[in-house]
Amino acid sequence: MSTERTGMRTSTRALLAVTLLAGFYLLAAAIVVGLIWLNVELVVNSDHFHAAMVKLWLLSAAIAYPVLRVVFLTRRKRDDSHDGLPLTREEQPELWARVDRIAEATGVRGPAEIRLVPQVNAGVYEETKLLGLVPGRRHLIIGAPLLIGLTEAELDSVLAHEFGHYANNDVRLAAVTVSGRTAIGHTIATLHRHADQNVADKAREIADDNAYRAARGRKTRDDEDTGNGGIERYLAKFFTLYAKLYFRVSESISRSQEYAADRHAARIAGRDATASALRRLPALDAAQSFYLDSYATMGVGAGLLPLPGQFFGGLGRLLADPERREELAEMGLDLPDEQPDPYDSHPPIRRRVAAIEALPDSPGLPGLGEDRPALGLLRDPQQRLAELETLALPPEAVQMRRLDWPDLVHEAMLAHARENAQPVLRALTDSGLHGTVEAMLDALDAGRSEEIAGRLPQSEEAAQATGRAAREFHRPLLRRALQSLTVLALASQQLARWELSWGHPAALALSDDAAERLPAALDAAVADAPDTAPLRALLAELAAPADAQS
DSSP states (O other): OOHHHHHHHHHHHHHHHHHHHHHHHHHHHHHHHHHHHHHHHHHHHOSSOOHHHHHHHHHHHHHHHHHIIIIIIOOOOOOGGGOSEEOOTTTOHHHHHHHHHHHHHHTSOOOSEEEEESSSOEEEEEOOBTTTTBOOOEEEEEEHHHHHHSBHHHHHHHHHHHHHTTTOGGGTTHHHHHHHHHHHHHHHHHHHHHHHHHHHHHHHHHHHHHHHHHHTTOOOOOTTOOOSOTHHHHHHHHHHHHHHHHHHHHHHHHHHHHHHHHHHHHHHHOHHHHHHHHHHHHHHHHHHHHHIIIIITTTGGGTEEESTTHHHHTHHHHHHSHHHHHHHHHHHHSOOOOOOOTTOSSOOHHHHHHHHHTSOOOOOSTTOOOOSBGGGGSSSHHHHHHHHHHHHSOGGGGGSEEEOHHHHHHHHHHHHHHHHHHHHHHHHHHTTOOSSHHHHHHHHHTTOHHHHHHTSOOOHHHHHOOHHHHHHHHHHHHHHHHHHHHHHHHHHTTSOEEEOOSSSOOEEEOSTTHHHHHHHHHHHHTSSSOOOHHHHHHHHHHHHHHHHHO
16 A cells, blocks of 8 residues: 555544544533423423423533533643653753754754653643643653663654654644543543542542441441442543544554654664664663662662652663573563554554564664763753752752662661661560570570460461461561561661662671571571570671671
8 A cells, every 4th residue: 555545544544533532522422401491392292390300400400510621621730741851952952953963854943942851752742722722832751761762863853753753744633633642531530530639539429427326326328328429420431432432533544644753764864763762662661660669769768869860860781780681681582472552552562573674774864873871961960860859859858868779788787787677676675685696586586486486477288287387377477576576687787788789689798608597597596496596606607707896
């Protein structure tokens, strides 16, 4: 099929999607007008007033009000392109020159503003009117992880892709379809949210009523009798049926636009750079999530954060680790072979990569396509990342201590160790003992292992076991408890320290052969015939150098 025929078919679908979007609003208006007409006809054709008319009026109002409020009167959340850190031409001339060059090469108007955001994302947004028919100021957002994790060539392809959306004349109505998807999705989500609020209000009403009834010794109501959310829930289901039709039609336009924008990116930044960026983005997204969960926020519970600029910037350290780099490269090569969602506006990433790699080899435009890290396009990147943190992190983050990575890892893991040791510390205290390793070892030597184990959190099956079965259940409980106390004692006395690793979880570093001896010493201490001597000797040996220095 020729490009001309493909473009004609896509434009026809876009026109159909716009028609269906108008139909969505017409459907909502028809519901309201139909209810008004029905009530007017009832009044005009009735000889006298009766109670059924009041019921119909109330029902009509219950239906018409949420339709008017949600579909026509509710304002959607403002475009998130206005969030993030502004990057001005004066402060970032290299980045702006790059963006201007790509926009010019694409043949479209460049942005009036560039903003740095924390997400693995990039996009060009317009302040449009009439659902995208009237253009306005353009805004470019660039995710900090893209600058950290991509090369300049790969970033060029991402930006060229975003500008390519505005260069593809075959899908010139795509902006309208995207706005339509957003508007319809917002309507349905708002109706569901109001229905959920109705359920919550009903639950509170029942709870208050039951408290009143219980205080007077009366029978309470079923606390599950909260309904399904009222008329808003039924309206949401009704509009969802229409939305599915709209999404199925607009999906083809959106996917056509994605493929066309990819071709623009390949022409400007090069085929290989575009395919590489597409492969890298899912892996970069996974790396960002893992990094934030495992590193950047590991000390939040203890009131700790990385040094300014490192909350987001530390991702670069993770990506630079050889093992992580190899792992991410494998993820890029092993793209998931997922089935396309009929309502997803983006084609599966594997298909997009295959389409790009099937193109003729193209190096891209001269002056673009370098393999240098994209973060080099920013002046003073650490300061910019620190400013982004100020915007993105919650206000309470200002009060947290900022530490460099080695100290942050140790202090965060020490806080986790204190938390992990709380159950055994309570068990020892409840048994009239001190909360120390020595006290627990004394209790094990004195034959109080079952007493200590019985005070530790355990499964119902373990709590009910007796005899040999109870000992088998209790042994791992006691070992974990003793290990928690031992680790906490060593770290608190600065006899051991958790070491930072970007390729593996943080590990407690012990001197000499202590790491190899510790597991066997713990096993011996919680055996049926406890032998605490190995662990006592190990602790004494580790403490000896510190005692000698003091």
